[in-house]
Amino acid sequence: MxxxxxxxxxxxxxxxxxxxxxxxxxxxxPQYDNWGQEQQPGYGHxxxxxxxxxxxxxxxxxxxxxxxxxxxxxxxxxxxxxxxxxxxxxxxxxxxxxxxxxxxxxxxxxxxxxxxxxxxxxRPDPEPEPEAVPEEENHPFFTGGGDDDDDEEHELANRRDRRGKGKKPVKPKKRRTGCACMVVVLVFGGGLGGVGYYGYKFYQNRFAPAPDYKGDGTGESVTVEIPKGAGGWDIGNRLKEAGVVKSAEAFVHAQNDIKGGNGIQAGAYLLKKEMSAASAVKMMLDPNSQNNVVVTPGERNAGVYEAIDKKLELSAGTTQKAAQASFKSFGMPTWAQNNGEVKDPLEGFLFPGTYPAAKGMKPDAILKQMVAQAKSKYDAYGLTAKAESLGLNNAFQLVTVASLVQAEGKTHDDFRKMAEVVYNRLKPGNTETNQLLQFDSTYNYLKGTSNIHISEKEINSNHNPYNTYTHKGLPPGPIGNPGEDAMLAALNPTHDGWIYFVATDGQNNTEFAKTYAEFQQLKEKFNATSGN
Incomplete structure (x- = not known):
């Protein structure tokens, strides 16, 4: 011790x-009052x-x-x-x-x-401990164990016992009533009920068939527009909201079961109400059910206007008139030009792609979508800065170059060479063509034709700015709607010295030359092929 x-x-x-x-x-x-303190004088006394x-x-x-x-x-x-x-x-x-x-x-x-x-x-002798509770009542739930108040009182009593200051009588332990047991039963029963409900929902979602209509639908038709990039669930929800299918789940299941079901394209579809999911998928895969207008690369605005009129079941010329009257409200880029020489201010701004066009829609709404797509693409290319680096005055001229590349080039491999031909002929020092492009495509655009056999007399007698045989430099504006391939080629031409070209087979085989002598050989080859 x-x-x-x-x-x-x-x-x-x-x-x-x-x-x-x-x-x-x-x-x-020695005696120490506190550890580490200095000893007192007179230690030992x-x-x-x-x-x-x-x-x-x-x-x-x-x-x-x-x-x-x-x-x-x-x-x-x-x-x-x-x-x-x-x-x-x-x-x-x-x-x-x-x-x-x-x-x-x-x-x-x-x-x-x-x-x-x-x-x-x-100290007083400890009091005898209270009688132990029978074993069957020792569980805290039945004896009141775990009560914070009771524990605190027993602790205080134990402290008084240890100090010898008397003892508080042991407080009898509480007993749970039958209500507590009933609460446990109800909670446990409710939990089982919740588990059963969610288990049923899980079974329904995983194993039970999704709600679905039967048959090919009613006689009532409805147009549903599917945006670009929409997946199966998005398409199914749109069809459900339009009353075509009963559930998006059924549509997704049918789409996965039917071969090619995931190939549904963006656009507007003319469908029937209350169709089975399988019937809806099959109809959407049928091109005849699609109410879309497709703008192909290089297509002129005149052809786009005509296609919209047909899809909307409008009289001929309706869309063209709407374009001339409202083009300023379509969100055109600020650098787009509309001087007196430009044949159509929207030319080159109806970007190639697929657009919904169903009966009941207005032409303006469809044209706005096309213009918005073109503006988005052109902004992404940074045309203004690129035009200056290529020796052009503005982005509008760059779109015009791309439209020429698209019109004169026959294949993807032609585009970059064709872009170089344009830039080389526009150079002030060009002594081969004296800054004349001499493209048949510009004259055909002016005339609204696609004729490759044009007499020199006819061409030389026309002095319209779109006639690049008699007018130097670029035409007043684009001659069609260039696609992405042609636009990228206009932004990144070759640098091989090409200045001439001839479609020697009259259709798809375009050959290029650097000198006038080489050009004459290609021209003879063309005449032999075409029978001239």
Whole structure:
């Protein structure tokens, strides 16, 4: 045992009772009030109190006096010791070799260390513990266990018991009523009900057939517009909202089951209401059900206007008149031009693609979609900056070049060479053609024809700005709607010196030349093929 007095409580090894009133031989030990504090002056001369049987403190007058050992505790809680005179040969005479070695164990007896306290300071005997609750009621749910208030009161009672200040009677534990059990049953039952409901929904979603109509639909028709990039679920939801199919799930299942079902294109479709999902998929795969206008690369505006009139079941010329009257409200780029020489301000701005065009729609709405697509593409290309680097005045001229490339080139491989031909002929130092493009396509655009056999007399007699045989430089504006391939070729031409070209087979085989002599050879080849 370690007290504040260090080793003052060790047992003797001679078998004598250590606290039976017999004096013991111990060296004087220092006393410390606080660990680490400096020792007080006069160490070894302090007065050490001890207590008599009535608990009154007694003091010795000198540390070298011998004191009769008392059975009490000093003020610091350590037992007062009465030292024998020190033995010079053995300052720790009669001490045991090691703590507890070969000594009787008095722990738990009347002679135990430390000895009993004086009667006035003894603690009251602990009260007997309350009777244990039968085992079947020990669960916290039935006995009220886990109540914070009860636990706190029992803790306070235990503290009072330890301090010897009395004890509060043990509070009887609460018992749960049958209502609590009923709550558990209801909650558990509700949980099972919820699990059952969601399990049913899971089964319906995963295994049960999706809601679907039967047959090919009613006699009522409806137009549904499918935007570009729409997937199966988006298409199914649009059809469901229009009353065509009963559920998007059924449409997606049918689309996956039918071969080619995922090939449905963007556009407007004329369908029937309350169709089975399978019938809807098959009808949408049929080109006859599509109410779309397709703008092909290089197509002129005149052909687009005509196609819209047919799809909307309008009289001929209706769309063209709408374009002339409202083109300024279609969102054209700011660099687009409309001077007196431009034949159609929208030419070159009805971008190739597929657009919804169903009965009941207005021509203006369809044209706006085409213009918006062209503006988006041209903005992405950065035409204004590119035009300057290519020696052109503005982006409008660059679109015009792309339309020429599209019209004169026959294949994808022709486009870049054709773009170089245009740029080389536009150069101020061009002595081969003297800045004359001499393209049949520009004259055909002016005349609204597609004739490859044009006499020199006819061409040379016409001085319209679109006639590039008699008018230097570019035509006033685009001569068609260029596609992406032609536009990219106009932005990135070859640099091989091409300045002449001839469609030697009259259709798809275009050959290029760098000198006039080479051009004459190609022309002879063309005449032999065409029978001229």
């Amino acid at each position: 370690y007290g504040d007095g260090g080793w003052e409580g060790q047992q003797p090894h001679d078998g004598r009772q250590p606290y039976g009133g017999q004096p013991q031989h111990y060296p004087q030990q 302090e007065q050490y109190p001890y207590y008599d049987e009535q608990g009154h403190p007694q003091y010795a007058g000198h540390p070298q006096h011998q004191y009769q050992q008392q059975g009490g505790w000093n003020a610091t809680g350590t037992h007062g010791q009465v030292p024998y005179p020190p033995d010079p040969a053995d300052p720790y005479g009669q001490q045991p070799v090691g703590y507890g070695g070969g000594q009787p164990d008095f722990y738990g007896s009347e002679d135990a260390y430390p000895p009993p306290e004086p009667p006035g300071r003894r």
